[in-house]
Amino acid sequence: MGAIIADDLSSFSGEKREAVVLPSLLRLWPEILQDLLQPENTDRSSTDRFFRRWTFNFFGKILEKNTLPLIRSLHSEHHGCLFCGAGPGLLDDLKPIQKNLHKMLIISSDTALAPLLANQIVPDLILSIDAGRGTEYHFSAAQKLKKIPFPSSIPVLSWLPGPSVLDDFFSDIIYYPSSFPFDQVLCEYAKLDFWENPSRNLAGLALILAGLAGFASLYTAGADFKAKNQQSHIRGSGYTYYALQRVNRTCSLEMYRPGGYSDRLTQKNKTALEGLMDLSVKLGIKVLPLSEGHAPKLKETLTEPKIQITAEKIKQKELIQFFLKHWNHFPFSMMGMEFGGKFFQLKNKIRALLESSAQEN
DSSP states (O other): OOHHHHTTTTTTOSOOOOOOHHHHHHHHHHHHHHHHHHTTTTTTHHHHHHHHHHHHHHHHHHHHHHHEEEEEEEEESSEEEEEOOTTTHHHHHHHGGGGGGGGEEEEEEEEETHHHHTTTTSSSEEEEEOOHHHOOHHHHHHHHHHHSSSTTSEEEEOOOOSSOOOGGGSSSSSEEEOSSHHHHHHHHHHHHHOOTTOOOHHHHHHHHHHHHHTTTTEEEOOOOOOOBTTBSOOOSSHHHHHHHTOOTTBOOGGGGOSSOOOOOOOHHHHHHHHHHHHHHHHTOOEEEGGGGTTTOOOOOOOOOOOOOEEEEEEEHHHHHHHHHHTTGGGHHHHHHHHHTTHHHHHHHHHHHHHHHHHHHH
């Protein structure tokens, strides 16, 4: 098995790589692969469920976009960095620093965008990675608000396997290099290191961005990973927007409760929180929840702080040629075990699309 993997990946010389083991391989060789290759905190159920969609989205964006902006650096003039999650305590967490929010670099999860805008809080950067249908509901909820125009020019950070609806809402979409197998190939081409996020959560991405911008700490709001007063998420998000469309005399809004959070930390959320703390130690950046009384000491500022994101723009033509050149080195034969003949069809379809696009260019 080790010889097969080494042979398939021999053409990639980068030092930093992560092996992602598909569930079918674990069923065939559990003793060999479970301990050697499978990271303990990998969300195997998500990989099993979304791998095909992630692959489609990844190559779909390559085929659709003439250039792909990959983030290289982030510069901020703000005096603090704040991540806003969609936990039910989000607005309560923000109350003590409400008057000073404009001094902080506000990084919002896509789920928290609508509640923030409804309270006249406009983030500086949005994170969105979920390839599921819920992402569209979160942005639709924000778009239908009457109090404030939808801020379509706010930069959005995502990943190539992520949601395909972002272009319908935003004009400035930037991608980060993840540990997704094809993203690692892209990193080889762009000479970039992929981002390791052991939390598997947007808070982990915000922590990486805080480090990229030179902050020594990251304040968090609505990111306690727990439900509150029978609410799993802040009211007004895409979950509320989805539920309102289904309210009737026998089904109230309170009867709909999306999964993810409970009154006590679930095992998945414990793993996410532990991963966040591990990443905090690795990067040397403190995570300071506002819900625990941490308050930033902010300097007075006479001008509106700004952010500047520098991105490496990858050209479509050269990238397609790179993928075609190395196509036979990808371990598609092993991936095909996971999805049977369907994945072989996906492989051939993607290659045909890449070849067609290369000929057109």
